[in-house]
């Protein structure tokens with residue numbers, strides 16, 4: 001995990017679930033940094049996905065860190081079991097946390113890095129009190145719930161705000177964007193300061209996921225090296 005690297009986290013939401021281990025292996029070989037696992041409960045978002053057992057079994061097939069995104073009510077109920085099954089970083093939604101500081105402490109106590117996410121309508125400054133304790137902030141660039149939606153460019157101002165805060169306080173280490181990320185939108189997000197990119201459809205929906213991942217990486221690197229915003 002080199003400093004300055006843009007981390008690419010393919011989201012298994014768009015993978016072929018009947019061949020999940022192969023899909024993950026394929027992106028691992030193509031240079032993925034993390035595996036993004038979208039957990040949905042049918043309450044916080046109108047969709048249902050996977051539970052801790054998927055993290056457990058994927059860990060048997062890949063050494064990549066599991067970046068677990070909880071889109072669920074009452075995240076405190078499930079954080080310990082996700083940690084036990086091998087999550088490396090756990091992100092909860094600010095909107096689902098009655099006491100965000102306690103959730104962050106719980107994630108860390110369970111041995112994981114701590115992330116917090118906001119839906120598109122939530123102002124990013126709601127996270128101000130917690131930034132010093134967060135390893136990652138996940139900026140939703142679509143309404144959470146489904147893969148394959150269009151990127152919301154207005155969310156870039158949240159990335160910029162986080163980058164400015166990080167310049168002052170060193171936190172959060174990772175600014176992650178999630179939703180509608182492809183080679184073009186990845187470049188925009190990286191220019192504003194994002195250093196972790198979640199991509200589902202752009203990678204697993206492509207005819208050649210390895211090639212799509214490499215294209216995303218080169219676009220992110222190009223944006224970081226040649227066009228950073230001041």
Ligand code: DX5
Nearest residue numbers: 011144145147148180200201
């Ligand atoms: C959406 C999920 C995303 C989703 C992104 O609620 O949090 O991680 O997989 O999918 P794409 O990249 O297809 O927009």
Ligand code: ZN
Nearest residue numbers: 038069178198
């Ligand atoms: Zn996600």
